[in-house]
C-alpha cells in the first residue's frame with residue numbers, strides 16, 4: 021500500500037513512509053468493510069465523519085516537515101488514524117475532536133495500540149490547546165473558511181500549520197502557514213483538496229453539517245431555456261424518434277449507457293430502447309453489463325441458445341439483487357432471445373456478458389468445472405491452486421485483511437498460474453469450443469482480478485475502484501477482440517463508470533479512472549457515452565450494504581445541480597446532445613462545473629449532499645444526456661417470480 025499509493029504519488033520523506041508502514045490502518049476502520057467495495061461514498065466512520073485517505077495523511081505529514089522531538093497539535097482526531105501516524109514520527113501529539121463518540125473510540129484504539137505519546141481531548145480544536153502550546157506543527161484534518169487566528173498564535177517560531185481552507189464546504193485549498201523566528205507568517209498553496217467541515221469558533225457554524233443549511237443560489241433560468249430549445253423531447257420511450265441521435269453515434273464501436281441510480285425503471289427501459297436500435301440498425305452484437313461474468317453467462321446461454329453446460333446456481337442472487345433481477349431486464353432478455361432466434365449464424369447473435377468482478381467463488385468453480393470436462397489432470401492442479409482461497413469463501417474481504425496483516429499475498433501466484441496455464445493451452449482447448457474456452461478464461465481472469473481487488477479494497481482510496489474499472493474495461497476489450505474486428509458493444513453501467521472520470525471530481529480530486537475514461541483513451545471518437553438523470557420520484561435502493569431493498573423517495577434535485585437546470589427546462593423527458601461541435605451554446609453554458617447526483621445501490625437521502633452529489637462538467641463527461649424529470653423504482657422480482665417466468669435463466 022505504501023509503495024503503491026503513497027510513494028508512487030510523490031511522498032518521499034522516509035520517516036513518513038516508515039510511519040505509514042508501521043500503523044495498522046485496519047485497526048481504525050469500521051468492522052464492516054464491504055460497504056466501500058461498491059459505493060462511491062467516502063469511508064464513513066461514526067457521526068457522519070470520514071477517515072482520511074492514507075495518501076492525504078502522508079502528504080500532510082510530509083508537508084509538516086516533522087522532526088522526532090516535535091510537539092504536534094492535530095484538529096479533528098476522527099478515527100485516530102492520522103494521530104497514530106503523527107505519533108510514529110514526532111515527539112508528542114495532542115489531538116482534539118469535537119464529537120464525543122469519536123474522541124472516546126479513538127482514545128481507546130490508540131491505547132490498545134500502545135501509543136503513549138498521543139493525548140486526545142474532546143472540544144473545539146479551533147481554540148487550540150493553550151496548556152500545551154506552543155506547537156512545532158499543527159495539522160487540521162477538517163476544512164475551514166480561514167486559518168484560525170488562535171492556531172497561528174499557538175505556533176512556535178519556525179512552526180508549520182497545514183490546513184484545508186475554502187469558502188465552499190466541498191472544495192478547499194491545502195495551505196501551509198510557516199511562522200519565522202520573528203513571528204512573521206508565510207502561506208503556501210499546496211493544491212486542491214476536499215475535507216469535511218471544520219466546525220467551531222474559528223470554523224464554520226454548527227449548521228454547516230446539516231444539508232438544509234447550505235447556501236442556495238438563484239435558479240439559472242436562461243440556461244434552462246437553452247436546454248429546452250436544444251433538447252429533443254421524449255414523449256414515450258417506445259415511440260421516441262432516435263434517428264438523428266443514431267446519426268450522431270455514427271460508427272462508434274462502443275456505446276456506453278449510464279444510469280443515475282441502480283434502481284430506476286425509466287433508465288432501464290430507455291436503455292433497452294437504445295440497445296435494440298443499436299442492434300437492429302447499427303449491427304451491435306455485444307451487451308455488456310455492470311454485473312458478474314458467470315451470472316450474465318446464464319443469460320447469454322439462454323439468449324444465444326448455446327449448449328454447453330453453465331454454472332448451475334441461479335444468477336443475480338448477490339446483493340443488490342434488484343439490479344439485474346427485475347422486470348425491465350427480463351424484457352431486454354426476452355427481446356434479445358427473440359431477435360437471436362431469427363439469426364442463423366451463431367457468430368452474429370447478440371451476446372449478453374458481465375464485466376464485474378464480485379463472483380470470485382462462482383468463477384473459480386466455473387474454471388474447475390470446465391477443466392474437469394476438458395482436461396481432468398489440469399483440473400486437479402488448478403483445484404489445488406485455488407484451494408488457497410477456500411478458507412475465505414464466506415467473506416472474501418477477510419482474505420484481504422489476512423494478506424495485509426501477514427505482509428504478503430499468499431494466493432496471488434496460484435491464481436495467476438491457473439490463468440497462465442489456461443491461456444497457454446489456448447490452441448488445444450479453444451479448437452474444441454471457442455465460446456466455452458472464452459467463458460473459462462474470462463472466469464480465470466476474474467478470479468485473478470478479484471484476488472487483488474479484495475486485497476487493495478482494504479485500504480480504500482482510489483486503488484480498488486481503479487482496479488475494478490480496469491477489469492471491466494479489460495473484459496470489454498477481450499470481448500470485442502473475441503467477437504472479431506466488426507464487433508460492437510453496448511455497455512450498461514452506472515454514470516460513475518461510463519462518464520469520463522476526468523470531467524468529475526473522481527478523477528480530478530481523487531485520482532480515480534473509469535470505464536468511460538479508459539474507453540475514450542483507447543477508442544477516441546469511436547466511443548459514445550450517454551448519461552442519465554432525474555429530478556425526483558422513487559428509486560429502489562438499500563440504506564446499508566447488504567441491507568434489504570427499499571423503495572425510497574428521491575429528493576428533488578439540489579438547486580445548484582445539473583439536474584435542477586434540466587428540471588427548470590420544464591421538459592418532462594428529453595435527449596440532449598452534448599458532443600462537440602453540435603449545440604455550442606448549451607455546451608458552453610453547461611461546461612462550468614456544477615453538482616451532479618449519483619444514487620448507487622445505497623441511497624441515504626438524509627445526507628444526500630455529502631454522500632450523493634459531486635462536482636462534474638457534464639459536456640466533458642458525456643456525449644449526450646437522457647433526462648426523465650419524474651421516475652419510479654424498478655420492478656424487482658422475487659426469486660420465485662423470476663424462476664417461474666424464465667426458468668432457463670433464473671431457475
Ligand code: SAH
Nearest residue numbers: 071096098099101102117118145218219220
Ligand atoms: N484525521 C482523521 C480524519 C478526521 S475527519 C482520521 O484520520 O480519521 C475530520 C474530523 O474533524 C471529524 O471527526 C470532525 O468531527 C472533526 N472536527 C471538525 N471540526 C472540529 C473542531 N472544530 N474541533 C475538533 N474536531 C473537529
